[in-house]
Amino acid sequence: MSASQPVDTGLTRSATFLVFSVLRTDSSIQAVRRVLSSVPDIAKNISIRDVNANLTCVVGIGSRVWDSVTRLPRPAELHPFPEVRGAKQTAISTPGDLLFHIRAERRDMCFELERQLIEKLGDAVQLEDETVGFRYFDARDLLGFVDGTANPVGASDVSDAVMISESDDSGAVGGSYVVVQKYLHDLKAWRALSTEQQEAIIGRTKSDNVELDDADDGQQQAHKTLATIEDASGNEYAVLRDNMPFGSPSAGQYGTYFIAYSRHLWVVEKMMERMFLGNPPGLHDRILDFSTPITGSTFFAPSLRSLKALGDE
Numbered sequence: 380m381s382a383s384q385p386v387d388t389g390l391t392r393s394a395t396f397l398v399f400s401v402l403r404t405d406s407s408i409q410a411v412r413r414v415l416s417s418v419p420d421i422a423k424n425i426s427i428r429d430v431n432a433n434l435t436c437v438v439g440i441g442s443r444v445w446d447s448v449t450r451l452p453r454p455a456e457l458h459p460f461p462e463v464r465g466a467k468q469t470a471i472s473t474p475g476d477l478l479f480h481i482r483a484e485r486r487d488m489c490f491e492l493e494r495q496l497i498e499k500l501g502d503a504v505q506l507e508d509e510t511v512g513f514r515y516f517d518a519r520d521l522l523g524f525v526d527g528t529a530n531p532v533g534a535s536d537v538s539d540a541v542m543i544s545e546s547d548d549s550g551a552v553g554g555s556y557v558v559v560q561k562y563l564h565d566l567k568a569w570r571a572l573s574t575e576q577q578e579a580i581i582g583r584t585k586s587d588n589v590e591l592d593d594a595d596d597g598q599q600q601a602h603k604t605l606a607t608i609e610d611a612s613g614n615e616y617a618v619l620r621d622n623m624p625f626g627s628p629s630a631g632q633y634g635t636y637f638i639a640y641s642r643h644l645w646v647v648e649k650m651m652e653r654m655f656l657g658n659p660p661g662l663h664d665r666i667l668d669f670s671t672p673i674t675g676s677t678f679f680a681p682s683l684r685s686l687k688a689l690g691d692e
């Protein structure tokens with residue numbers, strides 16, 4: 380049994396998403412190994428200042444630096460985020476060697492953890508993106524819909540969806556693939572739609588979040604249908620999403636930071652293809668008529684024990 384990092388802490392009021400590239404010198408890689416191994420302790424030191432704030436941090440490591448930074452076996456499916464070029468939008472692939480997914484009920488605790496990380500990482504890394512997310516009412520995205528409802532619930536369903544087992548990949552047990560994408564919304568155009576039109580795009584009702592029926596085969600499918608993945612025998616593959624709204628009204632910036640943890644990378648990639656290319660091809664996810672991805676990166680979050688061992692010489 381290999382415990383995972385705190386992947387399953389659920390949505391909090393506040394979250395910070397940090398993506399860095401690692402400078403490829405021996406000293407930078409050494410420094411990064413030391414900092415990554417101490418993340419659980421840094422988080423613990425801050426979290427004891429208010430244990431009720433549920434501060435956690437998950438570390439993800441990208442394909443490009445996996446071998447040098449971890450010296451662990453390569454997770455079987457790990458590769459960079461593959462661009463998906465659709466008719467309306469392209470799911471672009473952007474640089475990212477390290478991901479820190481910081482969550483807490485208190486913004487100040489996220490801030491403090493980020494401050495200490497930045498100080499310790501120093502010039503071994505280069506910032507690619509920092510996004511500060513917040514809870515919007517009852518966990519709604521900025522399109523106005525409750526986001527996260529279909530997530531697996533309960534320890535066993537969650538670990539089935541996110542945690543790599545011995546039989547999946549014996550060198551990566553207790554870890555998860557993590558995919559992130561930062562989206563900007565055209566809220567003005569979205570708000571020009573009727574509530575019924577918006578509901579048809581998402582596949583749920585807006586006020587009370589009730590699932591709508593799937594469209595017939597060959598018809599335009601809702602987001603929730605395109606994002607439902609089944610294998611040939613009808614088994615459904617769930618992922619764990621912890622999306623957060625972010626933005627700045629004065630700058631006209633309204634976004635969703637998408638983050639999904641999965642036991643199988645192919646499941647998230649299949650969702651991406653169904654959304655961007657459409658199913659059937661040509662009928663892409665209409666969310667993309669109002670949402671543009673500006674980042675896209677894939678990481679692997681190793682087990683807690685593997686992470687802590689990175690500091691060993």
Ligand code: HEM
Pocket residue numbers: 520522524525526527528529530560562581583602603604606607618620635637639647650651654666670
């Ligand atoms: C613009 C960005 C996105 C927004 C605003 C968004 C929003 C939503 C909302 C409101 C729901 C319905 C409630 C729920 O079950 O959580 C949903 C469902 C879902 N979304 Fe997204 N989503 C976005 C992007 C993505 C992407 C890129 C993926 C995967 C690659 C994805 C995967 C899913 C899945 C798996 C479900 C649950 C489907 C089900 O089983 O019912 N979403 N999303």
Ligand SMILES: *[C@@H]1O[C@H](CO)[C@@H](O)[C@H](O)[C@H]1NC(C)=O
Pocket residue numbers: 417420421424
């Ligand atoms: C945690 O706090 C203790 C006591 O202040 C300190 O000695 C230790 O270095 C801290 N650990 C980390 C990883 O910051």
Ligand SMILES: *[C@@H]1O[C@H](CO)[C@@H](O)[C@H](O)[C@H]1NC(C)=O
Pocket residue numbers: 388431432433484
């Ligand atoms: C912290 O997490 C626990 C366990 O998931 C939960 O029961 C509790 O409500 C959370 N605390 C806050 C302040 O949300």
